[in-house]
Amino acid sequence: MVTVKFGSNRQITFGGNEFAVLAGPCAVESRDQFTAAAQGVKKAGASMLRGGIHKMRTNPDSFQGLGNGAFSFINEVKNEVGLPFVSEITDARQVGDMLAVVDMFQVGSRNMYNYSLLKELGRTQTPVLLKRGFSATVEEWLLAADYIVKGGNENVVLCERGVRTFEPTTRNTLDLNSVAYVKAHSSFPVIVDPSHGTGRPELIKPLSLAAAALGADGIMVEVHPNPKQSLSDAFQALSFEQFDDIMVDVEKVLSALGRKRLSN
Amino acid sequence: MVTVKFGSNRQITFGGNEFAVLAGPCAVESRDQFTAAAQGVKKAGASMLRGGIHKMRTNPDSFQGLGNGAFSFINEVKNEVGLPFVSEITDARQVGDMLAVVDMFQVGSRNMYNYSLLKELGRTQTPVLLKRGFSATVEEWLLAADYIVKGGNENVVLCERGVRTFEPTTRNTLDLNSVAYVKAHSSFPVIVDPSHGTGRPELIKPLSLAAAALGADGIMVEVHPNPKQSLSDAFQALSFEQFDDIMVDVEKVLSALGRKRLSN
C-alpha cells in the first residue's frame, strides 16, 4: 500500500479496499479555472486533485503549461478545497522545485523510460504515480517501477493509460488485462486513466465502471469547468455533470463487490 | 436485439437488459466430455452452450475437431441439458450441414474477413456470433456485420476477443474500448470473450466483471470438466469451481447496475 500525506495530518492510501478517484483538468490554466475545477471535483467526491504544470507536447509550438509561476495559487487552492495534488514532472531538474507544490509526482507515458528521472525520484520519499509507456510491455513497466524502488523510494503507484495499436477509433487501446495482471502478480497499487485510454468522452464512464469491477485501485479522470475551452485535450475532458454521473455508478459497482470509494 | 430460438418453443435474447453467459469447452472432444461440460455450465447458470466441431488451427498437424460425426451426440446432449448451442463455422460449404446442430453460428476471428462465408450466412436466418478479427479495426468489424445483414440476416451479435499488440504477457490485448464504442454507436449486441482475450485463467474473472460493469451483453467463457486434459487451449480453460465463482460476482455487478443474468 502507498500512502499520500497532505495538509497537517491527513492522508489517503492506495492499494487497500478503497478506490481512489483522481480528477481535475489536463492542464492548470489559471487560478479561476483551477479553483472551479478543484471545487467541482471535490463536491462530486474526488479523493485527489490532478492538473498539469509542465506539459509534454508533441508539437513544440503547443501550450507548454504555466510552469513554476503557478505554484503559489495552486497551493492556495489545494489547501482551500482540502485535496492532495498530483502533477507531472517532465525533467529530473524539476524535483526540488516541485516538492513545494505536489503531494505525489506523476511520471507521464513518454517518460516511463526516462531512467535519469526515475532514479532522481527514487532519492525522494514522495509518492510517484508511474504511467505505463504507451508501447511499454508490462514487464518493462514493472522494471521502471524498480528503478524508483531500488533508489530508495517504495511509494510507487502504477497507472494504465492505454497502449498504441492499429485501431484508430479510440485515441489509445486501454489495456485492462495489464491491470488485472499487475494486481495478480505484483504488489504495486494500480489505477486506470480512461480519459487518455479512450480519448472519447462517451467511453469514459463505461471504462471507469470496468476499472472498478476489475479490482483496480482507482481511476484518474480529466474534468474541466468548461470542457470546450480546455487548452489541451479538450475533446476528452468531462463536465462536472458527467463526472458526477460516473461517481454514482462507480460507487454502486464497488459496493456490490464489498469495496468503497476513498472519502475526501 | 437478437433472438436465438431452440427446442420446441424456447428462446434467449441478446441486447436487452439481460446478460448472456456462453460457456463450454474449446472443442467438443467426446460425448462424455461434452456431457459433463454441458451439465456443469448449466448448473452454474450458463445461458448457452459452446463447443468447437471444426477447429481453426495455425498448425496443420494440430487436432482439427471431430467434424460432422459429432452432430448426433451433440444434439442429444444439448436437448438433455436444455441449452442452445453455438459452434464455429469455418467454411461456407458447411452451412447446410451445421444447421442440423447449431442454434447460432460462430464466425471466428480468422474468418472475419472471409466475405464468402459472411455472404452465405446472410442467406440464412440463423443468428451469427461474429468475432472481431484480431487485427480488425472496429469499423471493419461493423462492415463485416453489414455483409451478413445486407445478405438478409439481421441476427448478428458481435464478440470482442482481444487484438494483437506488442504485449507478450497476455495472449491478446482485450479491447474493452471497442465494446463500449459499439454499444454507443451501433445497434448490434456485443459480448466479450475473456478466455481468448487474456489467455490466462487468473485474468478471466476480473475481465468478466469488467465486461458486466461496462454494459456488454454477455460473455463467452471456456470451461472444461478437466482443464488440464483439454485437447486445445488447455492453458486458458476454467474448471467448474472457477466458473461458478465468476458467475456469483458477475451477478452482483449486474444487479448493482439494474441488470441481471439471462436465466437458463
Added chain:
Amino acid sequence: MVTVKFGSNRQITFGGNEFAVLAGPCAVESRDQFTAAAQGVKKAGASMLRGGIHKMRTNPDSFQGLGNGAFSFINEVKNEVGLPFVSEITDARQVGDMLAVVDMFQVGSRNMYNYSLLKELGRTQTPVLLKRGFSATVEEWLLAADYIVKGGNENVVLCERGVRTFEPTTRNTLDLNSVAYVKAHSSFPVIVDPSHGTGRPELIKPLSLAAAALGADGIMVEVHPNPKQSLSDAFQALSFEQFDDIMVDVEKVLSALGRKRLSN
C-alpha cells in the same frame, strides 16, 4: 524453386538467380483496360501479369470484381501479350473455374488464415502466391504455406505485403525483415508487394530497389494505364512511365549483385 508454366511450352521460375516482376492493375476492369495494362507492363519488362477478378472488399458496397464473365477476354489478352497470369482466389469453391484462366493462384492477405481454401489449393498442382496476413507472424505465414504443401502442392511462393501497425503515414508497414528471415531460414521463394506495402506511389520505387538489394525473388506492382481512373486502390497505382523508371534501376541493383531480371 517454383516453376510457373504457361502457353504451350513456356515457363518462369521463382527462387533462383532471377528476379520476377509481376505487374498489372489491382482489378481487371474491362478488356480495353486489361489489354492496355498487359501491353504496357510487357513492354517495360514484366515477367508476369496480375489483375483481380474476385475482389476482397471491406465494404460490401464496393466494386467486387468482374467475376467469371471476364475469363474469356483475359485468356485472349494474356495469350496475345505472352505473359502468365496470377489472380486472387477468394473462395474454395472457385478453384475449378479459375483453373481455366490462372497460371498461379494468389491467396490474399485476408485469406492467409482460410485453411479450407489452403487445403483446397493443396489438392492442385497449380503454383500459389501466398500473401502474408497483415497481422500474421512469420511463423504463422510459414505454417499456412505448410497447409498447402501437406495437401500435396509444393509450388508455394510467399509474398510480403506489409503489416498493420500504429503508423498512419503509410497504408501498411512493409516488413523487409520478414523477407530476409524467410530467405535465411526457409526454402520458399519470397517476393515483395511495395504497392500495398506502402500505399503511396512515391515510395514504391525506393522499396522496390530495397527488395532487389535485399535478395527477394521478385516484386509485385500495381500498374494501371490511367491510374486516376482505377476502380480500386487508385491512390497507389503507377503509370507506365513510373513503372519503366523502376525497372531500369531495379536492373542496375540486381546486376551489381550478380543477378538479373527474369526475361519475358
Added chain:
Amino acid sequence: MVTVKFGSNRQITFGGNEFAVLAGPCAVESRDQFTAAAQGVKKAGASMLRGGIHKMRTNPDSFQGLGNGAFSFINEVKNEVGLPFVSEITDARQVGDMLAVVDMFQVGSRNMYNYSLLKELGRTQTPVLLKRGFSATVEEWLLAADYIVKGGNENVVLCERGVRTFEPTTRNTLDLNSVAYVKAHSSFPVIVDPSHGTGRPELIKPLSLAAAALGADGIMVEVHPNPKQSLSDAFQALSFEQFDDIMVDVEKVLSALGRKRLSN
C-alpha cells in the same frame, strides 16, 4: 545537409551523394576493446565511430556504461584512428561534459519524446543523431527534430531503428517505408540501424543493402572485436569479417546507383 567536424580541420557530411557508415560496439567497455573496435571498423571503411558511454537499460541491474571515466581514453583512441565519434546522451545534464568527447550526440529511441533533452541539445551547435522512438509515428519523429531545430540547432540527422509490432521473430520491425517517406517529404538526412532494427546478425547484411538501395544517407552497425563477449546486445554484434563483407556489397549497390561511400 549536416556536417560533422572533427580533428583539426576534417569533416564528414550527411545528406549528400555519399553514404555514411557508423560502426563500433554497443558499449565502450575498456580501452583495449574500444581500440580494437575502432581500428577494425576504420580498416573496413567506416566513416564514423560509435560506442555507448551512458547506457539506457530496461533492467536497473544491467550494465549502465562506463560513464565519464572513459572520456580520456576515448579521445585518445578516436584521434589515433582518425574517426569522428557519436555517443548517446541520456540526461540533459550531461550536455556540457559530453561535449569534451563527442562529435555528434545520439538521442536514443527511448528518449525521442524527452523534450527537455531535445531543447537542451537545441542550444548547442553539435550535430544530433535522433533515433525514432520505437512506437513513434513519422510525424512525431519529425516534430521531435523540430524541438532541436527551433532551439537553434539545425544539425539533425534522423535514424530509423525499427518499431515495435506483434512480430516476435525479429527484435523490432525495421520500417524502411519511414526512411523513404522522410527522404521524399523532409530535408533531414536519415540513416538506418539494421542492428537494432532486426536484432539478428544474419539479417543485418540484407537490410544494410536495402538501406543503400533505398536512398538512405547511411547505416549504423554494431561491430565488436569479439561479439560473444560483448557486455550488451551481444546477440546482434557483428565480427570484423561480417562487417567487411557488408561493406563490399554496400559499395556495389551504391555504385550501381551513382553514389559512393564516405571515405574515412
